[in-house]
Structures are given as structure tokens and as C-alpha cells.
Amino acid sequence: MSPTVDLLIPQMATGDATSNHTRLIQQLLEEKGLETRVVVERKSRSDGSDLSVEKWKGDARVSILQHSIGSEVAQFVIRKKTPVVLNYHNITPASYFQSWQPELAKSVERGRQQLGQLARLTRRGIADSEFNAQELRDLGIDDVVVAPVLWKLGSGVPPSGQGDSTDLDGGGTVLFVGRLAPNKCQHDLIAAFAVLSRFRPEARLVLVGQASPPQYLHSLKSLARRLGVHSRVVFAGKVSDKNLLQWYQLSDVLACTSEHEGFGVPLVEAMANGLPVVAYDAAAVAETVQDAGIVIRDKRPVTMALALHRVLSDGQLRQSLRDRGVKSAQRFDISVTREQMWIALKDLVEVGD
Amino acid sequence: MSELDLKQVSAEIEADADKRRRQDREIAQLEHDIEQAWADIAESESSLHVIDEDGDFLNQAANLASLDPHVPIGSRRGLRGVKWLVRKLSYWYARFLTDQFNVFAGVLIRHLRNVETRLGRLEGAAGYLGDGTVPAGFGVLDSPLEPSSEVVSHVAGLAGSGPCLVLSGGKGAIVEAISQRGISVHGVEQDPDRVLAGLRRRLDIRAGGVLPHLVGAEDGEFGTIVLTGFVETLPLRDLVGMVNQASLKLKKTGRIVVAVADPAARARVDAELGSGLGISPVTWRHLLEQAGFDASLEPCSDSRITEIVVAQRTAPPSRP
Numbered sequence: 001m002s003p004t005v006d007l008l009i010p011q012m013a014t015g016d017a018t019s020n021h022t023r024l025i026q027q028l029l030e031e032k033g034l035e036t037r038v039v040v041e042r043k044s045r046s047d048g049s050d051l052s053v054e055k056w057k058g059d060a061r062v063s064i065l066q067h068s069i070g071s072e073v074a075q076f077v078i079r080k081k082t083p084v085v086l087n088y089h090n091i092t093p094a095s096y097f098q099s100w101q102p103e104l105a106k107s108v109e110r111g112r113q114q115l116g117q118l119a120r121l122t123r124r125g126i127a128d129s130e131f132n133a134q135e136l137r138d139l140g141i142d143d144v145v146v147a148p149v150l151w152k153l154g155s156g157v158p159p160s161g162q163g164d165s166t167d168l169d170g171g172g173t174v175l176f177v178g179r180l181a182p183n184k185c186q187h188d189l190i191a192a193f194a195v196l197s198r199f200r201p202e203a204r205l206v207l208v209g210q211a212s213p214p215q216y217l218h219s220l221k222s223l224a225r226r227l228g229v230h231s232r233v234v235f236a237g238k239v240s241d242k243n244l245l246q247w248y249q250l251s252d253v254l255a256c257t258s259e260h261e262g263f264g265v266p267l268v269e270a271m272a273n274g275l276p277v278v279a280y281d282a283a284a285v286a287e288t289v290q291d292a293g294i295v296i297r298d299k300r301p302v303t304m305a306l307a308l309h310r311v312l313s314d315g316q317l318r319q320s321l322r323d324r325g326v327k328s329a330q331r332f333d334i335s336v337t338r339e340q341m342w343i344a345l346k347d348l349v350e351v352g353d
Numbered sequence: 354m355s356e357l358d359l360k361q362v363s364a365e366i367e368a369d370a371d372k373r374r375r376q377d378r379e380i381a382q383l384e385h386d387i388e389q390a391w392a393d394i395a396e397s398e399s400s401l402h403v404i405d406e407d408g409d410f411l412n413q414a415a416n417l418a419s420l421d422p423h424v425p426i427g428s429r430r431g432l433r434g435v436k437w438l439v440r441k442l443s444y445w446y447a448r449f450l451t452d453q454f455n456v457f458a459g460v461l462i463r464h465l466r467n468v469e470t471r472l473g474r475l476e477g478a479a480g481y482l483g484d485g486t487v488p489a490g491f492g493v494l495d496s497p498l499e500p501s502s503e504v505v506s507h508v509a510g511l512a513g514s515g516p517c518l519v520l521s522g523g524k525g526a527i528v529e530a531i532s533q534r535g536i537s538v539h540g541v542e543q544d545p546d547r548v549l550a551g552l553r554r555r556l557d558i559r560a561g562g563v564l565p566h567l568v569g570a571e572d573g574e575f576g577t578i579v580l581t582g583f584v585e586t587l588p589l590r591d592l593v594g595m596v597n598q599a600s601l602k603l604k605k606t607g608r609i610v611v612a613v614a615d616p617a618a619r620a621r622v623d624a625e626l627g628s629g630l631g632i633s634p635v636t637w638r639h640l641l642e643q644a645g646f647d648a649s650l651e652p653c654s655d656s657r658i659t660e661i662v663v664a665q666r667t668a669p670p671s672r673p
Contacts, residue, residue, distance in 0.1 A: 234560040303370035
């Protein structure tokens with residue numbers, strides 16, 4: 001017998017945001033008494049998936065497809081012409097990867113092509129942000145709902161004033177969290193940090209995240225060395241959830257120079273942990289941060305450096321950003337986002353009961 | 354607190370940046386230089402893919418050569434002989450591969466058994482019980498031990514004038530102790546976890562390689578250089594280079610303090626694994642004397658590091 005809801009995803013992996021999101025949707029639907037099944041490209045022993053897409057018949061009442069880059073799962077949906085609920089996490093433009101990782105550029109281009117084909121099969125679009133929702137509407141999908149990514153927000157906000165350095169004169173720790181990738185533009189952040197070091201010679205920059213592609217990391221290190229700030233830039237790599245929380249709590253400001261963010265999970269995590277945010281206004285960044293962070297429209301090194309310098313040197317501003325951030329992050333608490341997701345799916349999955 | 358208008362703050366920052374660009378030529382030039390630096394680096398890095406593009410020729414050839422199992426080769430009479438030949442050749446090739454694999458597997462298994470026997474002997478020598486507990490002394494070479502409180506206080510007491518550089522900084526115990534004496538000090542550490550631990554205590558632990566940091570420092574910049582931790586596991590050639598560099602970066606009256614364990618006192622396993630790495634305090638003293646220092650050994654009550662080398666400069670440094 002076919003289940004009520006099929007959850008289609010290229011692969012279920014540990015520590016992957018889309019996989020966690022899918023698991024939480026599955027948990028939500030099962031709590032509502034619905035039968036679910038996870039459909040993946042290739043089953044692995046440990047991923048908890050139920051079915052390989054090759055055996056998928058597309059006969060569930062509702063099929064929810066997680067779509068970001070090109071995948072075989074999306075191709076099966078297109079081939080079978082199965083109507084789906086399209087949960088869209090955005091696709092980074094291929095131009096960012098063209099010169100760094102051509103194979104990834106091909107994959108994201110394929111994802112874009114598939115998105116155009118999926119638009120005709122989409123019963124409803126679910127987008128992480130208004131920015132993503134607009135992309136779906138531009139493709140001709142009329143029924144689009146905004147429901148953020150589901151994830152359990154890790155936070156341990158220190159009591160007011162305690163998590164802050166008593167004296168940031170000349171110092172301060174600037175944090176970036178996310179993949180080290182060309183579209184995230186960590187090179188702009190290192191450039192801004194080189195200028196910031198003029199104002200704050202004791203400042204540090206910490207980049208947390210795995211490199212993709214690896215040669216981009218190599219270039220970032222070369223840039224830091226060439227600008228003479230390499231000893232103050234920490235490439236922490238991929239860290240555990242516990243260590244990530246510590247980085248949030250030990251840092252003084254989160255900086256984001258990314259040019260393409262469909263949502264921006266680290267921005268929310270930083271706000272939830274009482275870390276002030278300075279971000280470049282691109283894609284969904286401004287709507288994620290709203291009025292809880294410094295959002296600038298120009299990320300040239302001097303502008304970004306001055307924004308960071310301002311936050312690091314103005315205790316009152318830091319406190320204000322911290323208070324607003326903690327409050328603003330409550331919008332993305334799992335209890336709230338689960339409810340949003342349920343509202344987005346309810347009428348589709350409960351029809352006929 | 355009055356409510357801040359963050360849009361106003363952003364606008365002020367952007368206006369301030371524009372003003373500085375217009376008024377301060379140095380800032381404008383710096384920004385230009387930085388952007389140029391990235392343009393150069395990005396161009397040279399992404400050019401690595403030229404090789405990949407050329408390599409596509411091989412991929413294309415491989416794609417052309419591969420057989421699609423879903424497409425029938427042909428069923429016409431003239432093709433049957435070809436199919437039979439292909440099947441036979443495939444069969445014999447598969448047999449050839451299987452034989453090769455079996456031979457390889459046999460050799461591999463023999464080597465693994467040898468390794469297992471040797472490891473068993475090593476574990477026996479080290480007192481490994483096989484119950485998951487790790488005997489003392491294991492892993493020292495992979496991850497240098499943090500200095501004991503005796504070593505920390507001793508080294509801090511021996512630090513002369515500032516600024517002081519601690520290589521490697523570890524979690525910052527020595528940096529903290531020297532700092533408490535009012536001496537300007539920072540440490541350098543490669544392991545992000547240890548840098549994190551130092552940051553947690555708000556200590557000046559900088560991330561990066563020790564030798565590059567030392568080479569990048571100004572000549573005559575430091576009053577004291579402390580060598581400890583990972584220097585225990587460096588080969589002699591690197592140690593000589595490090596002494597030469599440290600000598601250059603010291604002030605005229607500078608001092609080098611070396612806190613390392615004697616390799617001769619290592620446990621049997623570590624001694625075997627770390628053969629040729631690290632030198633004894635006595636050898637350190639000799640090395641430093643050769644480099645123009647007046648070196649002496651100070652006894653230390655720590656169970657591992659029993660002597661600390663203190664070297665005061667007597668001759669001016671010379672570039673190697």
C-alpha cells in the first residue's frame with residue numbers, strides 16, 4: 001500500500017541541512033498521523049531512507065520534492081510527469097563556479113533546467129524565503145507559500161553583557177560561518193579584514209566551514225598571506241555543533257559578505273546566540289536579518305571594515321544588536337517554523353480523510 | 354536606551370567610507386591594491402582548471418569507449434561471431450583480472466599479518482591491555498602534551514624582557530603565565546581547537562604555522578622566544594633552521610627558553626615511532642651555543658621535562 005506522503009530528496013546525509021529539514025518534515029507529518037516514505041537516489045544503509053527512486057511509482061497522495069541542485073530524483077519526477085509539492089532551497093548561479101569547479105557549475109545549471117521543467121508539475125511551491133518564493137512565481141507557479149527551513153536552533157545566549165568582551169579596544173573576533181565557496185565571497189571578508197586590521201591591529205577573523213571547492217580555500221589562504229593578515233585568520237574547517245556554538249559565543253560579530261543566500265541559517269544562529277550581525281544586502285539576507293543587524297549595500301573592503309569597526313567599538317550598538325537579534329531569531333524557532341510548514345501542507349495532505 | 358535606527362547607522366557607515374575614499378588617498382590605494390591582489394590570485398588559481406579542460410579529451414574518449422549495456426550490440430548473423438569473440442575475450446580478461454586480484458590480495462594479507470604481529474609486539478611492550486584503555490605515553494607524538502603547571506611557572510619565571518613569543522602556544526597556559534608578569538606576549542598555534550581554547554580565555558594565541566610566523570616577524574622584534582610543545586617532534590634540520598631564525602628575530606640582549614622532554618626518556622612505542630625526531634636539552638644547549646648564545650640547563654621538577662634550556666645572546670646574530 002502506498003503511503004500518504006512521499007518525501008523526495010537526492011540523498012539523506014548526516015549533518016546536511018536539507019536532510020535534517022526532510023527528517024523534521026517526516027517527523028511532523030508522522031505526528032499528525034500521516035504515513036510517510038523517504039525516496040532517495042541511492043539507498044545507503046545508514047540514511048534511514050525507505051525507497052530508491054528507481055522503484056518509486058509516484059502513487060502517493062502527495063510527493064514533496066526537495067530541490068536545490070540538479071538531481072536524478074528531480075529527473076524521475078519530470079520523466080514520470082508526477083505532480084509534486086516543490087520545496088525550493090534556491091540554486092546558486094553557475095557563474096560562481098564556472099572557473100573554480102566546472103563540474104559543479106554543470107550540476108547547478110542542470111538544477112536550473114530541471115526547475116523550469118518542474119514548474120509545470122508543481123502543485124504548490126514552498127520557499128525558504130520571500131526571495132526564493134519570487135523566483136518560483138517568476139517561473140509561473142502561482143501557489144507559493146513561504147515556510148523557512150526546519151532546524152533545531154542551537155543557542156546558548158550568555159546573560160546580557162557577559163558574553164561580550166569587557167574591552168574590545170584594538171581587538172575583537174569577527175566570525176563567518178558557512179561553506180567556503182566563491183558565492184559566499186569570503187575573499188571579500190578577508191579583504192575587509194585587512195582594512196579592519198588598520199583600525200584594530202589585534203582583531204581576529206574566524207572562518208568556520210568546509211571548503212568547496214578546495215582550491216578556493218587555497219586562494220583564500222594566499223590572499224590572507226599576501227595581505228599580511230594570515231596569522232590573525234583562523235580557518236577552523238568543519239566543526240561539531242558543540243564547537244560551532246562555542247564559536248558563536250566567543251566571537252564579537254558575525255560578518256556575511258555572501259552574494260547569494262537563499263535563506264542564511266548562520267545569520268539566524270548568530271542572532272539566536274546574541275551575536276551582532278553585519279551583512280551585505282544580497283538575495284535573502286536582508287529579509288532574514290530584518291531590523292536586527294547592520295545590512296550594508298556596499299561591501300567594498302573599506303565599507304565593510306568600517307561597519308565591523310563600528311560594531312566592535314560601540315558597546316551600545318552591540319547591545320542593541322544583541323537584543324534585537326535574540327528577539328528576531330524567535331521567528332525561526334522550531335515550534336514556529338513547524339507550524340508554518342504544517343499550514344503550508346495541511347490542505348494537501350489531509351484531503352479525502 | 355533610545356532605539357537605534359539601524360538603517361541610519363548603515364547609511365552613516367557607507368557615507369563615512371565614501372568620504373574616506375575621497376579624502377584619504379592611502380585608503381583608496383589600499384582598497385585598490387587589495388582588489389588587485391584578489392584578482393591576481395583568483396586568476397592564477399582558476400587557471401588550474403585549464404588542465405581539467407584539456408583533460409576532458411580523455412573523459413570524452415573514455416565515454417566513447419564505454420559500452421552501454423542497455424543497447425544491444427546487434428543480432429544479425431554476421432555480428433554473432435563478433436559477439437561470441439567479445440564474450441570470450443571478456444571472460445578471459447575477467448579471469449586474468451581475478452587472478453591478479455587474488456595475487457594482490459594474498460600479498461596484502463601477508464603484509465597485514467606482519468603489521469598485526471609487529472603491532473602486537475609493540476602493544477605488548479607498551480603494556481596495552483586490549484580493553485580499550487590507552488596506556489600513558491600513547492599519542493604524545495601526534496598531539497603534543499600541554500605543559501604541566503611546574504613547567505608553566507618555571508618557563509614564565511625564566512622569560513626575560515618582552516615582547517615574548519611562545520612557539521607553539523598550545524592552549525595558552527605559558528602565554529597566560531608570562532602575561533600575568535606584565536610582559537607583552539603572544540603565542541602561535543596551528544591547531545584550531547587549541548586556538549579556540551586560547552580565545553575562550555581571551556589570550557593572544559594566533560593561528561598559523563610556527564616557522565612561517567617566525568620568518569615573517571621583524572628582525573630584533575622579540576626580547577624572549579619560548580620553544581616548547583611541537584618542537585619535540587621536529588627533525589634536526591627544522592630545529593637548526595628554527596634556531597637560526599629565532600636568533601635573527603631576537604633583540605641584542607634577547608633570550609631563548611626551550612622546554613622539551615628528552616627523546617631518550619620516551620616510552621618504547623614513542624621512541625620507535627618518533628625515531629630521529631626531537632633532540633635532548635643537552636643537544637639544544639650545544640646547538641644554541643653554536644649559534645652564539647650563552648646556554649645553560651635549569652633543573653625542573655616536572656616528571657617529563659626535567660631540564661629547561663636558557664640561552665642568552667653573547668654574539669651578534671648573523672644571517673644564515
